[in-house]
Amino acid sequence: QQQVKQSPQSLIVQKGGISIINCAYENTAFDYFPWYQQFPGKGPALLIAIRPDVSEKKEGRFTISFNKSAKQFSLHIMDSQPGDSATYFCAALRGNTPLVFGKGTRLSVIA
């Protein structure tokens, strides 16, 4: 059973546009929701994270929106740049358990 469902699988966005990636989770005990960015040949790097007591968190061009009642959270990348082209993973965890990952979204930002 996939605990975190991520969509879309791939995304193409024009430079300067907004990239939106969505995730949904099942386990209401999850208490931490990070997003990771992975470039080819590199390990995933923590991008931004949110806890369920907050509905939105913004860091620079990256924003997480969190809807606890719908059990959904999303990543918004404003003013998308070619350098943002990477694979993005949403994840969730509870306490000290391992991260549960979504299947990933391959983002391509074209000029």
Next chain:
Amino acid sequence: SAVISQKPSRDICQRGTSLTIQCQVDSQVTMMFWYRQQPGQSLTLIATANQGSEATYESGFVIDKFPISRPNLTFSTLTVSNMSPEDSSIYLCSASRQGAGYGYTFGSGTRLTVV
């Protein structure tokens, strides 16, 4: 967040042999994990490396195939034993300090090719 050094970064191995991957963290961490990632796919948890005790394996992964050591709070190894081409993948180490806002970090991975 902790900084993780993982080595080797890549290797090509003969089937039937074993490879040990090392994961070194620059500070003491509470949690260490090993993941496998097929190219273009998500991360699959292999096991949680427990300091001073046997690792906790996920369904589908067994100690005889993937023995793990964690002798202290900064170091762990994963061995891929009796390798077959199906073991070709990227293996990633992850670590986190409890009470440090989680901040799970990853090494750069080991790209393993079994021929």
